[in-house]
Amino acid sequence: MGTDAIGRDILRFSDALPVGICVIGWDRRxxxxxxxxxxWSGKKSEETIGLLLDEIYPNLKRPSYQTRIDQVLNGGPPAVFSSQLHPSLFDCRHPDGTPRVQQTSIIRYPGGDPDTVSALIIIEDVTELDQEIRSARNMRDQALRLAGERKAAxxxxEQLNAKLHLLSSVTRHDILNKVMVIDGFLGFAEEMATDPTLAEYLEHVRAAAMIIQNILLFNREYEKIGQSDPAWLSIEAQVQEIEPGDIPVSCDCPGISVHADPMLRKVFSNLYDNTxxxxxxxxxxxxxxxxxxxxxxxxxEDDGPGIPDDDKADVFNRGFGRNTGLGLFLIREIxxxxxxxxxxxxxxxxxxRFELLVPEGGFRYD
Incomplete structure (x- = not known):
């Protein structure tokens, strides 16, 4: 059987197609x-016409391939093979010698002679698609791995923070208890001291103990920052929570809420303490x-003496000021x-005049 048995359309277009085309007869030639x-194969057309396909590619003698080709020739459904799942039916390679990833389809084709049944074999090079799929899978696997590592981290x-929080809490509690003991014995010592120099020394000791106590109390407050998710908080409600003192506070922010850490109340109470x-x-x-x-x-705003210009840049730094130097620092952090x-x-x-600038999206009118 020669090429005359093939339909004119196949003869005309097969050489122009970007896929491999092979037609075999009932006898597999x-x-x-x-x-x-x-x-792709390195085998010229004139070298292959008339040869048995499985003589060129012995792997096609496998029963699984023979059975599927027989089914197609006998009027069965098309057979599809992918070299991602099966060995390649045809040894087709790139110019650099690497194998082409193929999808091969075998379709029953009657040809130009109604008494002749042939099989049309179409080989598609899906190497680039395979590479893209592998790349996408690698990216997915990497993302899953990173997500797993991130979750584990x-x-x-969280476990480390819980342990540190517990250690800090226990240590702070123990130190505060010792400071209270020191404070008690200082009281006795001050009452018994008759020497002015000794009384002055005791005063310095008490001042140092108070600094230790204030630092520990600050650390307790600082640990709370960021522990709770930010929430919408009414400004007037936060100001109203300030413990009243000798100076009255008025608030003119009706119906305005800001998205802030729940410790916002500490911001206003610290500002009031500063006043x-x-x-x-x-x-x-x-x-x-x-x-x-x-x-x-x-x-x-208050109507006190204000802050000297030389100090404005430093007032929010930790340790700046006449007392603990922690109040305004804590405000900025919150x-x-x-x-x-x-x-x-x-x-x-x-x-x-302290100005708190809330960015767009961080406030709303209730």
Whole structure:
């Protein structure tokens, strides 16, 4: 049987197709071997026409392949083989010698002679698709691995944080108890001291003990930052939670909430404590809100002496100030969790003015 038995359409277009085309007759002899398949296999068409296909590729003698080809020739459904799952039916290679990943389809084809039954074999090169699939799988596997590693790391970090928190809590509790013991014995010693020099030394000891106590209390508060998820908090409600003192506080932020750490109440109580400690002669505190092009500005103003210009850049640094130097530092840390910035913009001699800038999306009107 020769190429005359093949339909004109196959003869005309097979060499132009970007896939390998082979046609075999009922006897498994090759009738057509197109140009693409010749390039891929290294076997010219004139060398293969008339040969038995399984003589060129002995692996096709396997019963599984023979059975499927017989089924196709006998009118069964098309057979599809992928070299990702099966050995390649045809040894087709790239110019660099690497095998082409193939998808091979075998279809019953009557040909030009109605009394002749042939099988049309189409070989597609799916190497690039296979590489993309493998790359996608590798990316997926890597992402899953990283996600698993991240989850394990987060769980380990949570356990470590819990242990550190417990250790810190127990240690702080024990030290505070010792400070209380020191405070008690200092009281007895001060009552018994008649030497002015000794009394002065005891005063220094008490001051040092108070500093230790304040640092421990600060650490307890600092540990709470970020432990709870940020929430929408009413500004007026937070200001109202300030423990009342000698200086009245007014708030003009009706119906405004900010997205902040639940310790926002500590921000306002620390600002109030700062006013009580440093604003000598202050008679009132005013909290107000104003929408600007950058977001929402919350102002805290008193009518005390204010802060000298030389100190404005340092007031939020840890350790700065006449007392513990921790209150304003803690305020800045709490606010920074949700991107709220704080600065001091008051005029010396006219009182402090702390400005809290809440970014867009971080506030709402209830």
């Amino acid at each position: 090759i009738i057509l071997w197109n140009r693409t398949l010749a390039d 987060e769980e380990s970090l 009580l400690r440093h604003a000598d002669g202050a008679t009132h505190v005013r909290v107000a809100c104003q929408r600007t092009g950058s977001g929402l500005v919350i102002t805290w 606010l920074s969790i949700t991107g709220i910035a704080i600065s001091e913009t008051g005029t010396p001699g006219e009182g402090v």
